[in-house]
Amino acid sequence: MKNPINTLPTTRREFFKLAGGGIGLLAFSRFAPSFLVQSTLAAVPAPERDRGILVIVQLAGGNDGLNTLIPFEDAQYYRLRPTLAIDKKNVLRLSGTLGLHPGCAELGALFQEGKLGIVQNVGYPNPNRSHFRSSEIWESASDSDRFVSTGWIGRFLDNTCSGAPGAPANTAAGADPLAVHLSGEVPQSFLAGRAHSTFGLNPDLLRRRGNKDNLKFLETLVNESTGADPGGQDNNSFLKQTMMDALVTEKRVQKVLTDYKPGVAYPGGAFAQSLRNIAGLIAAGLSTRVYFVSLGGFDTHHNQAAPHQNLMRALSQGLSAFQKDLEAHGLSDQVVTMTFSEFGRRPMENESKGTDHGTAAPLFVMGAKIKGGLHGTPPSLDLKRNQDLAFSTDFRQVYATVLDRWFNCPPDAILGKPYHPLSFL
Amino acid sequence: METTTGASTSRSARPPASALSPHEAWQPLPAAHWDAAAARHLFRRAAWSAQPADIKRAVDEGLPATLDRLFPAPIALFDKPKPVAEYENGIPAHAAKLKTAATPDEKRELQKIARERSRQSLQNMAVQWLSFAARPQLSAQEKWVLFLGDIYVVSYEKVNRSDQIWTHHDILRRHSLGPAPALAKAVSRSPAMIRYLDLQASKRDAPNENFARELFELFILGEGNYTEKDIKEAARAFTGYRLDKDGGFYFAPKQHDNTPKTVFGQTGAFTGDDIIDLAFRQPAAATFVPREMARFYLSDHPIDENQLAALGAWWAGQKHDLRALAHRFFGSRLFYAPDYRGNFIKNPLQYYFSLLQDLRLDVTPAPRLTVAPLRQMGLHLYNPPNVRGWVGGRSWINSATLGARRQFAQSLFTPIDEKKINADEKAEFDAARAAGNGRFTVNNRTLQRFVDMPPEQIADIFLREFLPVKVSPGYRESIIRHLAGDGNQQPARVLARIRDTAITLLQSPEYQLC
Incomplete structure (x- = not known):
């Protein structure tokens, strides 16, 4: 076990010990979390904590791929981007022809260390340019003309968890959520065919003063009688029990985050803080397999240059701090991080010094076990007016690679058909 | 100030559901039992929420007048949203273009554009409907339409046309408070339903049983109240139901099997409408919608079969009129029994x-x-x-x-x-x-x-x-x-x-x- 900082209760005894030290009312709950009740029934196998963890970083709004990975020797790039092109001398060179946005200094360093891979020109056939629909396609991993109501992570959870017959979702081992998102909304990727323990940590709430008090208040209400019969069969008791399970998780998570000592200083901003929190949860040894975090603001239709630069900086500094933190805790072997965005932007800039919705874009994969460097092929920029990029790598090839080589999960079952894996893992 | 305790004392004096005889269960709630707590229960169950002004008015006006307002004679219609109409109007032009498409790729591209228009207009419709159904005066009606849509189910995933989804709900709404057989007949002509249950694939010489089966099992009677032979014979009566090139319903006499069929023991050259009338004459039809209502509005636990039978017998006597059923159900002593207060999980x-x-x-x-x-x-x-x-x-x-x-x-x-x-x-x-x-x-x-x-x-x-x-x-x-x-x-x-x-x-x- 690499991480001795596991402060989470996994047995009834531990739970009550901890409860005395601050978990508070939960210990006296008449609506005891069901994992406590169940853990007395059977010897629970230890949670497997050495399995690979995936961190998904959503760049919401549609990241401008062409100004992220820049073909600085291509005259077409400068033709398409009369005002928005990044000057050749400012590009952070990765190869003879390609380089990163100048805001990505830290990512450039990771690339040089072989810890960052860039998959070029990722998209899908018959691209859709609606934010909502294209996000749905990425998160459900469906073809653009098919509608799938589950997400690729949800199906992965359906698949992995079917192998443990009779193991209730709320045993001590299963008390850790299988997937955690740090976003205001539950990602569509998490939608599953069956119910799994997933957990949302709203970054806006964490920052808010008084959130802890609210949580405690909700906990009090759950415990207060409304005529519901503890252990009873009525709907109110059922709701109270289900909510108590969720609150226990929330408390444990909050305690972990409060106690966490990062190995590096994270930059300011909600995105970096969310990454810090993910590192904290990983370091605490949760058996959670997937984390999802979102960085928004990429829908840059007007005066794109300055906001995009800020976003690139936030992404680069945040990811780099996260990777260094994992290294400091000796956890970097366990984690792969990948980015995605619903689409790239139109190669030709618009009349308002911005860019409109486009198609393919590069995405980042990061981790100690990653084969760094450039993967796939760059797009051709020999384009007509307002023409879009033709993708060369299907995003489901990226998923297939992660599922197969990181999760040891048969990708065809999740993705519905075979996709050729890539070489970054 | 009214207190929750006050409300509950009067409530606890009421007999539990089990104490009501099948006959008593559906008798109108005595006026003396109609109070703010009862009104809140009605509004939360039959509509979306209990707003103080509505509760006050309901208590003042009494239960029958309140039911008249919740389930009124004139039904408010939900107009076809503009993007849905635009999508629908573009279909003939789209079909013409598709015909002249030179390559399979071009064809695929055209189909993709049409699908996307349909999907975006569906999203728009969803948001507009939410606004429509959120209006307090329409809440009970639209919840009722939602309930009927949970019986006469169609899914966009299969239908793939926003205009047909709209039409389907328009049919449900227009017939929502009329005779149930008329609703079933109208739904059998709903283009969305015809697509969803493969009715347009049903040919005279090869009838498709999907629709006939669900009609008996999920729309009118419930499982166990028909035989496989009833389904096979009934399916023949629904042959000839077709969609024209624009997606509208028409009847193709040449595709219709007009030979005699034997369904529920009766023989005749039945049409689809005849089959629906025959089905409603089956005893099981009388309790099917009431049972679904109890599940949707009242409780996760099945209600007493004798009580259900009493309501069914009464409803059959009302020629299966849905407004009469709604008034009876939401005005009954059983509906206000303490067993059913504040213990149903919101969808x-x-x-x-x-x-x-x-x-x-x-x-x-x-x-x-x-x-x-x-x-x-x-x-x-x-x-x-x-x-x-x-x-x-x-x-x-x-x-x-x-x-x-x-x-x-x-x-x-x-x-x-x-x-x-x-x-x-x-x-x-x-x-x-x-x-x-x-x-x-x-x-x-x-x-x-x-x-x-x-x-x-x-x-x-x-x-x-x-x-x-x-x-x-x-x-x-x-x-x-x-x-x-x-x-x-x-x-x-x-x-x-x-x-x-x-x-x-x-x-x-x-x-x-x-």
């Missing part, structure tokens, strides 16, 4: 609408902030999981959906980040605001009216307006304590505590009930 739409109405908010005109959260709560609008519709009850609740509910409640108290609104959403926001429907989130101004009230008074208002259950003194005390907080009387701090208390109550297990 995601009910949770959504009750939040909007309790907080007096407008529907946010963006699928991302409406359709998507509903989906996270487990309800994918226009896409029920299968032909049985939604399972309901506890199946709505798990840690993920409960988390989604909590986050949604929280989001209604958080200003929408205008910077994060996508350009295509901006126009919809502006239009809603221009129409005076721009209250998307609760702001401090809304909560201002509570600032000068003592915590006890705020607690009582919140409890009465939000929660359908009687709470213990301790529960009320905790709310008062949270409102009082550290005693800091700075207006901003007081407001923050009121806001936090409201959010927490709306997230509580009790608020998930109705």
